[in-house]
Amino acid sequence: MSGPGQTIAPAGWYPDPDGAAGTVRWWNGQTWSDVTTPAGPGVAVQAPPVVAPPLPPSGWDAGQGSGWQAGPSSPPPPRPRTAWWLGGAVLAVVAVVVVALVVGFSGEGSPPVPEDPPVSAGPSGTPFPPGTVRIIDEESGISYPFLGNGWFEYDLGLMPETRTIAGQYFVTQEEIPTGGNFIAQCTSGPVSDGYGWNGPGSEQATVTALADSVRTAYYPFPNEREVLRDEALTVDGHAAHLVEFQLTWDVEGYDSTGERAALVVVDVGRPDPALLYLSIPNTHAELYGVIDRVVADIDVL
Structure with a gap:
C-alpha cells in the first residue's frame, strides 16, 4: 500500500x-x-x-x-467500464474452473481449456458453475473459451453497442475517478442499430464504428491510440473483421496507463452481426495473450 x-x-x-x-x-x-x-x-x-x-x-x-494518434479534442463525458453494483458482501477472489451460466453449456467432448496465468482480481460478481469450458452466447450466435482463474460471469448491465451482453470480467481497480470500478472483460452480443451494419460486406465499417464508440465511452481521456491490427478474418467459415489497438493515457487516479483492446464483428447469418469485445488494462499486461487465444477459437452456433 x-x-x-x-x-x-x-x-x-x-x-x-x-x-x-x-x-x-x-x-x-x-x-x-x-x-x-x-x-x-x-x-x-x-x-x-x-x-x-x-x-x-x-x-x-x-x-x-x-505513431500514436491523438484522441478527439472534446469528447463527451466518459461512461467508465465500471461495475454498476457490487451487491451485498464483497466476494473473495477465488480461482475457479467453471461453466457458462450466462449462456449455457458446451457439448459433450469439448476439450479442456488450458490454464492462463492466475489473475489478481478485485471483488467481482458471480462465479461460473463448475465445469465450464466455453461461453455460449445464444443471442449473438457465437461461442468462445471461458478463461477461468478469477474471471466472473458478466453481470454489470448492458452496453449500448450490443442489444444483449454475455461473457466474463474481473475488477482491476476499485473506485476510479469517474466512479465505479475499472475492469478487464471478454464479452459478446448482437450489434445494436446505428453502427453501420448494412449486411454482408459491412463488417469493417461496423467494427470501426464500434471501436471508436468504446474508445470514447469507456477509457480515461485524453488518450492516444495505436492500431495494431485492422484485418478481415474468416471465423468458423463466416466473414468477420478484427480491429485491435493499444490505448495510452496519463490521467491521475488510474492504476493503469493504458489498455489493449480488440473487437471482432462476425456475420453470423442473422439480421444483426455478433460483436466480441476484449479489453485488458496494462496492469495485467501478462494476459494480453488471451486476445489471440479467444479470437482464434470463436465458433458460430
Whole structure:
C-alpha cells in the first residue's frame, strides 16, 4: 500500500533494470518478475510522471514505437467500464474452473481449456458453475473459451453497442475517478442499430464504428491510440473483421496507463452481426495473450 504523499510504481512493463538495451521487464507492483520482452509497438511501457521501480537503464526512450494518434479534442463525458453494483458482501477472489451460466453449456467432448496465468482480481460478481469450458452466447450466435482463474460471469448491465451482453470480467481497480470500478472483460452480443451494419460486406465499417464508440465511452481521456491490427478474418467459415489497438493515457487516479483492446464483428447469418469485445488494462499486461487465444477459437452456433 502507499501512504499519504507516497508514490509506488504500479504493475506494468518498465525498462529492464538489468540494463538490457531495448528490453522491458514485468514489475508486478512489488517485485520484478522473470518475464522480459523487446520494447516496441504493442508494449505499453510505463513512463513519467509514474515513478518507475529503481535502476531503469539511463537514456532509454520510453516513447519509442511512436505513431500514436491523438484522441478527439472534446469528447463527451466518459461512461467508465465500471461495475454498476457490487451487491451485498464483497466476494473473495477465488480461482475457479467453471461453466457458462450466462449462456449455457458446451457439448459433450469439448476439450479442456488450458490454464492462463492466475489473475489478481478485485471483488467481482458471480462465479461460473463448475465445469465450464466455453461461453455460449445464444443471442449473438457465437461461442468462445471461458478463461477461468478469477474471471466472473458478466453481470454489470448492458452496453449500448450490443442489444444483449454475455461473457466474463474481473475488477482491476476499485473506485476510479469517474466512479465505479475499472475492469478487464471478454464479452459478446448482437450489434445494436446505428453502427453501420448494412449486411454482408459491412463488417469493417461496423467494427470501426464500434471501436471508436468504446474508445470514447469507456477509457480515461485524453488518450492516444495505436492500431495494431485492422484485418478481415474468416471465423468458423463466416466473414468477420478484427480491429485491435493499444490505448495510452496519463490521467491521475488510474492504476493503469493504458489498455489493449480488440473487437471482432462476425456475420453470423442473422439480421444483426455478433460483436466480441476484449479489453485488458496494462496492469495485467501478462494476459494480453488471451486476445489471440479467444479470437482464434470463436465458433458460430
